[in-house]
Amino acid sequence: MKKTYINGVGCISTQKTFDTVFLEEAVVNHDQNVLAIVPPVYKDYISPAASRRMAKGVKNGIVASALAMKDANVEKVDAIITGTGLGCIEDSEKFLKSILDNNEEFLTPTSFIQSTHNTVGAQIALLQQCKGYNFTYVNGAVSFESALLDAKMQIEEDEAQSVLIGGVDENGDYTTALFKLSGRIKEDNKAPYDVLTSTTSGAVYGEGASFFVLENERKDHTYAEVLDIAIVNTLAENEIEAEIKSFLKSNNLEISDIDALVLGFDGNVAFENYYRNLAENAFSETPVLYYKHLSGEYDTASAFALWMAAKILKTQEIPEIIKVNSVEKPVYKTILLYNQLNGKNHSFTLITK
Structure with a gap:
C-alpha cells in the first residue's frame, strides 16, 4: 500500500x-x-x-x-x-x-x-x-x-x-x-x-x-506522513483515554511515542474535560498544544490544527502562543491531534515526520 x-x-x-x-x-x-x-x-x-x-x-x-x-x-x-x-x-x-x-x-x-x-x-x-x-x-x-x-x-x-x-x-x-x-x-x-x-x-x-x-511519494519539501485517521461519533469522557490507546496500538505506538498532542480547547466549559483529563493525566509528560484561541471554533477548525502540526514537524519549533504546558521534546517526530464538538464527533489524526 x-x-x-x-x-x-x-x-x-x-x-x-x-x-x-x-x-x-x-x-x-x-x-x-x-x-x-x-x-x-x-x-x-x-x-x-x-x-x-x-x-x-x-x-x-x-x-x-x-x-x-x-x-x-x-x-x-x-x-x-x-x-x-x-x-x-x-x-x-x-x-x-x-x-x-x-x-x-x-x-x-x-x-x-x-x-x-x-x-x-x-x-x-x-x-x-x-x-x-x-x-x-x-x-x-x-x-x-x-x-x-x-x-x-x-x-x-x-x-x-x-x-x-x-x-x-x-x-x-x-x-x-x-x-x-x-x-x-x-x-x-x-x-x-x-x-x-x-x-x-x-x-x-x-x-x-x-x-x-x-x-504518494516523499519529496524534499514533504511536511509529514499521514499515518492514520479515526472518527468516533459518541464517547463518554472516561472512554477517551482507552480509545486513544487502542488507536495508537493499531499503529504499533504507545502514549510515550507521541511527541506532541494537539487538543481542540474552545472555551466551552461544559466539554473541556474531554481535553483536560488527557492533558493532566495520560499526556502529562507530553507537550500539549491548542489552537482555537487563534482560529476560533468552526466545523473544520481541525484543518487549521493539521496545518499547524505539519508546520511543527517541518520547522521543529513550537511557538509559545500555542503551548498548554511547558513540556518540551528535543525532536518532534509523531503528533496526535484530537478534536470533538460538544461531546460528539470525536476525531483522532496521527501524523509523523
Missing part, C-alpha cells in the same frame, strides 16, 4: 497565516467572541470580475488551495476533496432573505446556485480544469477528517497519486446570531474571552480555509 505524504499546505484563517514563516504574527484576541478572517489580496489569485460574485468562503478556499499547490510545486492534481460544515452560508442567507423581501417573486438565482456546499470544490476544479474525482463532505465537526480519510484511501488504493484536500467554513451574520441565541457562541459583552481558563459555556467562533496537497 502506498503511503500518504503532505507535500504542500495553504491556510487562510483569523490569523496572518500566509506570507509568514509560522505564527510569528499571531495574536490572541480576548475581546471578541467571533473572530473574522485576515483576508489575503484576492486579486492576486482571482480576477476582480469573478471575485465580486464569489462568497467569502469560496474566495478563501481558492486562495488557500492555490497556496498549497504552489507550496507543493504541482500544477495539476488527480482529485479534489473538500470538507465543510455550513458550506457557503452567506449566500444561503442572502437567498433566503431575498425570498422574504420579494414575497417569493422575481428572485435572481445567483445566490441560490452559489449557496451549495460543493461550490468551493467546483470553483477550484473549474480554475484548474481538473476533471477528476471531486467530492465534498458535510459531516459536522468531522467534515475535514472525512475528506482526509477519503484522500488517504484513494492514494493507498492507487486510485490517485495527488489529491488536493481542504476544510472551509465561513461566518454569516444571521447564522452567527442564531448560534449566539442557542448558546453555541459565547454571550456578547462578556470579555475577556479566554479559551483555556474559561468558566462559561459556548465557544469563541471563527472561520477559515486550510488546504493540503497529499501525494
Whole structure:
C-alpha cells in the first residue's frame, strides 16, 4: 500500500497565516467572541470580475488551495476533496432573505446556485480544469477528517497519486446570531474571552480555509506522513483515554511515542474535560498544544490544527502562543491531534515526520 505524504499546505484563517514563516504574527484576541478572517489580496489569485460574485468562503478556499499547490510545486492534481460544515452560508442567507423581501417573486438565482456546499470544490476544479474525482463532505465537526480519510484511501488504493484536500467554513451574520441565541457562541459583552481558563459555556467562533496537497511519494519539501485517521461519533469522557490507546496500538505506538498532542480547547466549559483529563493525566509528560484561541471554533477548525502540526514537524519549533504546558521534546517526530464538538464527533489524526 502506498503511503500518504503532505507535500504542500495553504491556510487562510483569523490569523496572518500566509506570507509568514509560522505564527510569528499571531495574536490572541480576548475581546471578541467571533473572530473574522485576515483576508489575503484576492486579486492576486482571482480576477476582480469573478471575485465580486464569489462568497467569502469560496474566495478563501481558492486562495488557500492555490497556496498549497504552489507550496507543493504541482500544477495539476488527480482529485479534489473538500470538507465543510455550513458550506457557503452567506449566500444561503442572502437567498433566503431575498425570498422574504420579494414575497417569493422575481428572485435572481445567483445566490441560490452559489449557496451549495460543493461550490468551493467546483470553483477550484473549474480554475484548474481538473476533471477528476471531486467530492465534498458535510459531516459536522468531522467534515475535514472525512475528506482526509477519503484522500488517504484513494492514494493507498492507487486510485490517485495527488489529491488536493481542504476544510472551509465561513461566518454569516444571521447564522452567527442564531448560534449566539442557542448558546453555541459565547454571550456578547462578556470579555475577556479566554479559551483555556474559561468558566462559561459556548465557544469563541471563527472561520477559515486550510488546504493540503497529499501525494504518494516523499519529496524534499514533504511536511509529514499521514499515518492514520479515526472518527468516533459518541464517547463518554472516561472512554477517551482507552480509545486513544487502542488507536495508537493499531499503529504499533504507545502514549510515550507521541511527541506532541494537539487538543481542540474552545472555551466551552461544559466539554473541556474531554481535553483536560488527557492533558493532566495520560499526556502529562507530553507537550500539549491548542489552537482555537487563534482560529476560533468552526466545523473544520481541525484543518487549521493539521496545518499547524505539519508546520511543527517541518520547522521543529513550537511557538509559545500555542503551548498548554511547558513540556518540551528535543525532536518532534509523531503528533496526535484530537478534536470533538460538544461531546460528539470525536476525531483522532496521527501524523509523523
